[in-house]
Amino acid sequence: MAPAPSALHRLEIVEQVGSTNGELLARLSRGEALREGDWLVADRQVAGRGRLGREWQDGAGNFMGSTVVAIGAGDPPAHTLALVAGVAVHRAAAELLPDAAGLTLKWPNDLLLDGAKLAGILLERRGDHVVVGVGVNLVQAPKLADRQTVALADIGLAVPRDDFADALARTFADELASWRSSGLHQTVARWTQRGPVVGTRLVVNPATEDRLTGQYRGLDPAGALLLRLAGGADRAIHAGEVELLRNEED
Incomplete structure (x- = not known):
């Protein structure tokens, strides 16, 4: 049975947005107060993007969402939130699979399923806030010339987008709390457990x-x-x- 939705986070669902990261960055620029733990999730992204300016295909039915982390004086380095997000995405996806052995994190920000890209992460900073964007191929995978891709639907799993969104909000909150309370060494260890085999x-x-x-x-x-x-x-x-x-x- 799936865990019950958490009262500690809120999912804001929008029909269409340029990109969820871009929207949250714009809200920060306007001085809007954004609560940690809340997620902006889009049905469609018309200007989605990944690392190095790559486009992120619309993928209706896929998970496309972003959240904000406020960086405090005692926090580990902001860029290591990519590790936090990676572990959280891995955990949320692993809960859905009968056998998660094929799930592997690829540094710095991808999740692979049997070697094919299942999810990607994009971090963007604005002042003392970091916007963490996540895209997960639930129902369809973009065709990329330089890498294999996969969706959960390709292996016979039907995952409602909002169910995945709630699971990810929960696991991300868990990993963020660990990053702050236990330190970066714990996050590194948890990422390493889910990363490639040493010697790859x-x-x-x-x-x-x-x-x-x-x-x-x-x-x-x-x-x-x-x-x-x-x-x-x-x-x-x-x-x-x-x-x-x-x-x-x-």
Whole structure:
């Protein structure tokens, strides 16, 4: 039985918006008070986007939503909210699957199902607030030239959008509280439990240099990805695009 909806969060459902992230950023710019724990969820996004300016397909029936976190003086670094969101999305999706073994977090902000992208996360900061946007393929997956994608409907699961929204609001609130009370080390550990197997071969395209190939060695205490290079040295990756390689790929 699914957990009961939480009274601690509110879901605001809108029929259409440019993007849920963009709308919350605009509200912050207008000085509106936004309550932590509330989510803006759209039936349609006409200007949705992902990392690096990529478009995020409308995907009617999919989950497209955003929430706001107010950064306090004692909080861990704001960018590590990507790890918080990743664990929360993994937990919410895992509750729906008869076997969650195929779910894997891919640093910094994707959730994979059997190697195909199921969900993505986008963080955008405005002053002392971070807007956390999440897109999950519930009923249909966008066709992307550079990666495989999957929806829960493709594996025979019919998940009502609002049910998923409530589950994610609950798991995100849990993980955010842990991030604040237990510290970043706990969030890193929880992400690592859900990430790739240590030794998985990766290609990393850092923002300012040529691509690197190596083995995944986990995350460092600050949440950076650790890549073991061919010479045996471990390199901390703080930003970049990551691709998991199959054994037969170079």
